[in-house]
Amino acid sequence: MSGEVSRRSFLKLAAATGAAAAVPGCKPAARHLVPYVIPQEDVIPGMPTFYATACNECAAGCGVVARVREGRTIKLEGNPVDPIGAGALCARGQAALQDLYNPDRLVHPQQRSPHHQWETITWDGAMAALNEALTKARAAGADRVAVIGPDMGPAHEALIEQWLGAFNSKLRLNYEAIDYEADRAALRFCFGQEYIPVYSIDRARVLVSFGADFLETWRSPVELARQYAAFRHPRHDAGGSNFGLAYYVGPRMSLTASRTDHWFSCRPGYEAAVALAMLRVMVEHGLAQGGAGIDAGALRQFVAPYETAKVAQMAGVKAELIERMAQDFGRADGAIALAGTNDSAAHVAVWLLNAATGNIGKTVTLTAPTSATTSVGRRAEILRAMSSGSVDVALVVNTNPQFTLPASDHFADALAKVSTVVWAGGVPDETAELARLLLPIHHWLEDWGDAQPRQGVNLLRQPTMTPVVYSRALSQILFDSARAGGNPMPYADSQALVRANWSQLQKQQAASGDFEQFWDNSLRHGGVFNSTPAITASLQAGALQTPISLPEAPEAGALTMVTYPHIFWYDGRGADKPWLQEIPEPVNQVVWDSWVEIHPDTALKLDVVEGDLIQLTASGVTIEQPAHLTRGVDPAALGVPIGQGHTHYGRYANNRGANPWPMLPAGRSKVAVKATRSGMRRGLVSPLYSPNMMDRPLVETMKFTDFQAGIMPKPWEEPLPQPWETYPDIDYPVHKWGMTIDLNACTGCSACVAACYAENNVPVVGKEQVAKSRIMSWIRIERYIPQTDDAPPLYMMPMLCQQCDHAPCEPVCPVFASSHNDEGLNLQVYNRCVGTRYCENNCTYKVRRFNWFDPQFPSPLNLQLNPDVTVRGAGVMEKCTFCVQRIRAAEVTARVEDRSLRDGEIVPACAQACPARAITFGDTKHQDYAVMQRRKDNQMRNYRALEPLNTRPSITYLRQVYRPRGEV
DSSP: OTTOOOHHHHHHHHHTTHHHHOOEEOSOOOSOSSOOSSOOTTOOTTSOEEEEEEOOSSTTOOEEEEEEETTEEEEEEEOTTOTTTTTOOOHHHHTHHHHHTOTTSOOSOEEEOTTSOEEEOOHHHHHHHHHHHHHHHHHHOSSOEEEEESOOOHHHHHHHHHHHHHTTOOEEEEOOSSOOHHHHHHHHHHHSSOOEEEEOGGGOSEEEEESOOTTTTSSOHHHHHHHHHHHTOOEEETTEEEOOEEEEEESBOOHHHHTSSEEEEOOTTOHHHHHHHHHHHHHHTTOOOOGGGOOHHHHHHHHTTOOHHHHHHHHTOOHHHHHHHHHHHHHSSSEEEEEOSSOHHHHHHHHHHHHHTTOBTTTEEEEOOSSOOOOHHHHHHHHHHHHTTOOSEEEEESOOHHHHSOGGGOHHHHHHTSSEEEEEESSOOTTGGGOSEEEEBOOTTSSOEEEEEETTEEEEEOOOSOOSSSOBOHHHHHHHHHHHTTOOOSOSSHHHHHHHHHHHHHHHHTOSSOHHHHHHHHHHHTEEEOOOOOBOOOOOGGGGTSOOOOOOOOOTTOEEEEEEEBTTTBTTGGGGOHHHHHSOOTTTOOBSSOOEEEOHHHHHHHTOOTTEEEEEEETTEEEEEEEEEOSSBOTTEEEEEESOOBSSSOTTTBTSSOOOGGGSOTTOSEEEEEEEEEEEEOOOBOOOOOSOOTTOSSSOEEEHHHHHHTOOOOOSSOOOOOOOOSSOOOOOSSOOEEEEEETTTOOOOOHHHHHHHHHTTOOOOOHHHHHTTOOOOSSEEEEEOOSSSSSOSOEEEEEOOOOOTTOTTSTTOTTSOEEEOTTSOEEEOTTTOOOOOHHHHHOSSOOOEEOSSOOOOOTTGGGGOOTTSOOOOTTOEEOOOSOHHHHHHHHHHHHHTTSOOOTTSOOOHHHHHOTTOOEEEEETTOTTSHHHHHHHHTGGGEEOTTGGGOOOOSEEEEOEEEOOGGGO
């Protein structure tokens, strides 16, 4: 009877047929968060519905597809048709769910009482208070109302302008803590006006980054990681071997620096000098012949002061390395220079490098800006107006300037002079503490909106579910307040607002068909995507007539604090999400805390050891941070991540680490500091066992010269003899699932880790339990520090269950909870497990996790749980199974449709999220499938982790190709 299907089984299968065919929907999401007795027309209980929208976690603007089950958004994936994300999504994008379901999210409006306590009020009461304040402000005169917040997209920005106009004001502070103002100023200086640069790293052969961490937080990291993986893919072309050459110049080894060929440690603030010295070398060797209409004579005169030996001595970089970088950059058939510091001089130098070598229009194009930005000068002007008492109402939306502005801006003092401060957002933060009225507004997954990150890319947001709390759309608040003030807006709700804006977009693009068809197609695809029009820009003659001053030589022993956005916490907005607190920062591998990176030589002078608290003082502000000793920072620099140090931002963020933002001068990311030992200690917590591979074949590499010559890597040692097996070999009659992971493409960004947390209901355990090695992540990014120069800057590899054919965990389980199936999966039967932990002890790769406690998901965080995956209880082992729930769903669909599974139909969460496309999954019994084709195309690089132990993993890694640091 194995070939027959019972009536009951048929009905089960028939109900599941929609899963594989589901596409992003364009109708309103489910309206209730309760089980369905009579399901809605567009919802089949147990079957997911998909909605296309756009991520709002940073300004990059990646398209998103939300998976919804029974009215709950349970998973976010990249939108495959979006040209920016192209189907991938970073860890911060994955963790947006934890913002939506955050247990500390504001539930009802609140108002400050006369006793300075927060009191819950009704929406009618909140709107009455707001309307009264706005009416008084308008009666007092012009520009008495201000709106502070990030760019909210074309539709909402137009609404805010109309709303401010209704109250006779133009005070709009478009504020982002990470704002790229230095780059905008450099573009205006070099080309006469402001542009948005669009980068094409994959078209380059040589890349030089001056502090631009494009694999972490800079510009558009998902898009740039995909390009960088293509740039670094080693291959044999018709003209020989090709492998992009990458340099990084900066005071600390970031994740981006660790994935280049060489990190050049540079004193803080000298990146511009190094870039200009490179340009001088290129001019001297005839490698910069006045591209983009540049006058060659003027260029030669401009770079004359930046003599290589002088710059090298000041910057702490070897002169021969500057010469080498300049030669490689100038001779490359396509090169790109990037600047990520807050120093405008570095950005000017980078644009000169790109322009003088003719790479503008080739590896980087300039496009028209899509939105107005507020300069530092305009920000100071609005703050002065607030401080003088000229502003009566300030509406602060989805931003936290009290946390991110420097102390010198005196933002709290300015806000104190405003009669009515209204904060609108999700989780109340430090700025909310300064407000008089708190309004909960919809999360971007609950509301309509749009975005235009660059020309040609128009993203459309739609609500994916019913609001979780008693929030309102920001647009509705503005509509109601304008109507109460006698200035009704021509929109009924936020959907009407966005539809009106997109009606204009259709006319601008001369799109064919009626508007309803255009609207439905836009909803289905998540927006309208066209090619980005490039602008031909020439360097202004005046740009070469204004010399750039070199920094003065630093005093002996002077230290500079260099801050950088944490890859997960960003500017601080990610600190309230437990996934992002518990996923280790890839380079330092620290969780639930912040730190100060200090060179061992500097630590010796300060008499500091690992974990000592260091007091850092600048601009009249002092913070304390535990020391983390590393050679990945310049001796003159102290590296401090941004994002921790919250005092009012929910249970997951409060009282963790320190906040360096107030210490920084306006628009800067570094400042001279005084560092002293406090005499106290606070140990940093990391799940990393050892930074040393201890001569084990974990991360394997090969030199690029060997790749060019076709020399196969020498195995670490001969495999052990075939061991005696307790059980006979398993036959795989239909499928044998496996993975291929390219270590050369992997950037270590940990998007795969966040995706696994989301897909498989992996709980967080907190700092104290991580310190006891009880972290629960099913996949981790392992980081090892090379012991010689004949190695990449860092070793990194994703480590997950290897689904071994000779799995050591299986024969030791007394209850057969750890078992092997006929598709090559090493299964874990939770109902059988009695928690002996024999399997964990016997696991070669240490990828099994034991639940010491019942997982905690404070309401409404429990709504994020994936109903397709069991929530494990205390005393149970758990592990990766290649997202077996996705495998089974695809198999059921194929069986119902009476067909075979297709290649690429099953994609585990880790592979789907990967921006660099480093992970390929599939059936290894089919040699023409992508998972096997990738192995065939890279035969020289194939290996299996710890292969001498003969566990026969189902995961094949591709060796990382590198250029020895001694040869660079």
